[in-house]
Amino acid sequence: MGISRRNFLSAAVTTGVGAAFMKRIPQIFPHTNxxxxxxxxxxxxxxxxxxxxxxxxxxxxxxxxxxxxxxxxxxxxxxxxxxxxxxxxxxxxxxxxxxxxxxxxxxxxxxxxxxxxxxxxxxxxxxxxxxxxxxxxxxxxxxxxxxxxxVPLYKLWGLDRNKVPVTSFTIAIDTPKVMQDKIREAEEYPIYKIKVGLDNDAEIMKAVREVTKKTLRVDANEGWKTKEVALERIKMLQDNGVEFIEQPMPAAQLSDIAWLKERVGIPIMADESVLSLYDIPKIAEAFDGINIKLMKSTGIREAMRMIHTARAFKMKIMLGCMIESSVGISAAAHLSPLVDYTDLDGNLLITNDPYTGLTLKDGRVIPGDGPGLGVVPREG
The missing domain is CATH 3.30.390.10 (Enolase-like, N-terminal domain)
Known part of the structure; x- marks a missing residue:
């Protein structure tokens, strides 16, 4: 009986053959004379x-x-x-x-x-x-x-730039009133990512839901230190209709996160727990998906490898970012037709982006059509 490509990849990564196999994946760009x-x-x-x-x-x-x-x-x-x-x-x-x-x-x-x-x-x-x-x-x-x-990068990879997922827009931790004001200011965005992880999470979520019924994703950034507290907070998030929770506990507490996964009703996404493709087999049982950021994964090459590896483990994939200009965000945006979710708002959170070329259309971060990243220095 033949083995499927997906099963072969999963087995290869899990048994340690993955590194050798992944190095033999064809280069992203075509060979050139x-x-x-x-x-x-x-x-x-x-x-x-x-x-x-x-x-x-x-x-x-x-x-x-x-x-x-x-x-x-x-x-x-x-x-x-x-x-x-x-x-x-x-x-x-x-x-x-x-x-x-x-x-x-x-x-x-x-x-x-x-x-x-x-x-x-x-x-x-x-x-x-x-x-x-x-x-x-x-x-x-x-x-x-x-x-x-x-040629723009997305075309070299055979992707359709109009098939990028809607991005979330981050509402960072502040007083509940200020967070409400930030949501009102960001009315054009259809999805919000709410930062939590402190003692007043329930107060924050109550305030957020008072001003919006839009899709919410929540990121604790390793903020909850015990599994009991994390379970209580996630159940509260479920009651508020949250789509998924990102990195509820410190990366070192993998067994506690696996314990959580068995007891909650929303997906748990890994961020700080996953930096490279080698981390994916280790964390696959504890998380439902991963957040790939070029800045923590050494760039496009490793991100592409991680996307294929995560698919082999039947995990959901999000492309995220740090606070970045349009250069870094564009690099991720060209990859984004390959993933399920995006959180590519780093350039939207700043006032002095020195590059231009991205388009925000119906909540989607669309990469430019110019060659390479498709960005150019901003005039002035």
């Missing part, structure tokens, strides 16, 4: 920038009003591809660690950016972690290839 693609030398540069938030952004573990990001530029053959790093302390990164990591990369050892697999393997081997720094290089290489071929 070496003579046609050959270019002379690759240059990597970077620029620091500070994104300013419209409102104080508070989750269960931190607050911020600005977010430093680093734009990485890969230049070869007269073409520049741009990527973005939005570092997060939860994953042991900040602007200084990103620039220090980028300083260690020597792309001049390669002649052709189409050698992306080898280049990204080299970048990955420089040091562990540094996920958003690696993502910046990954995104820049993909942008370069799309520009070189004159």
């Amino acid at each position: 070496a003579k046609e693609a050959a270019v002379s030398g690759i240059k990597l540069t970077y620029r620091r920038y500070e994104l300013k938030l419209r409102h104080v952004f508070t989750i269960s573990r931190s607050s911020k009003t600005v977010t430093p990001v680093i734009f990485a530029d890969v230049t070869a053959d007269g073409i520049t591809g741009t990527g973005e790093s939005s570092p997060n302390a939860r994953y042991h990164e900040d602007a200084s660690t990103v620039t220090a990591f980028l300083d260690r990369i020597d792309l001049s050892r390669y002649d052709d950016p189409f050698e992306r697999e080898d280049i990204l393997d080299y970048v990955a081997g420089i040091a562990p972690e540094n996920t958003s720094a690696k993502a910046a290089v990954d995104i820049a290489l993909h942008d370069w290839a799309g520009k070189k071929l004159g």
Whole structure:
């Protein structure tokens, strides 16, 4: 009896063969004749920038009003591809660690950016972690290839950009009154992601439901520390018609999350518990789905692998983001026709996005039709 591709992939990942198998998945871009693609030398540069938030952004573990990001530029053959790093302390990164990591990369050892697999393997081997720094290089290489071929990324992958899921819009933790005001201000968005994880979760949800009947998704950002508290809070969320709950407890408490999954009536999505495809087999029994973020998963290449692996485990998939400009959000948006849910609002939460090219249409973040990422620097 033959084995299906899905069953083979699931078995391969679970038994440890997955890494070897996934490295043999065909490259995202088509093969190109070496003579046609050959270019002379690759240059990597970077620029620091500070994104300013419209409102104080508070989750269960931190607050911020600005977010430093680093734009990485890969230049070869007269073409520049741009990527973005939005570092997060939860994953042991900040602007200084990103620039220090980028300083260690020597792309001049390669002649052709189409050698992306080898280049990204080299970048990955420089040091562990540094996920958003690696993502910046990954995104820049993909942008370069799309520009070189004159095609937007979604077309290279055979996707329909009009089939992206509706994005949620994040309402960060604040006083219940301020959160109500934020919802009124964000009236154009059909889905809200409500941040919780503190002692007044029930008060927040009551206030939210007083001003909207729209679809709600909730993110605790590991805020509940005991399974009993988490169970009580999730039952309260169910009573408020919440679609799903994201990362209710710390990633280290996997057995407690599995205990929760058996006792609640809404899906539980993993965020902090899943960074790479290797995490998926470990957490599949405890979660109903995963939230993939390019900044914690080292970029587009790993995100694509994670999408296929999660499908093999019959898990739901969401594409999320950090606070990012249109560069990082565009990279995820091009992938979004492949997933079930999106939370791609990072550029919508800031006041000084230095790039443009995305379109918000009926609650969907539509990638641009220009080559590569389809974004360009904003005039002025």
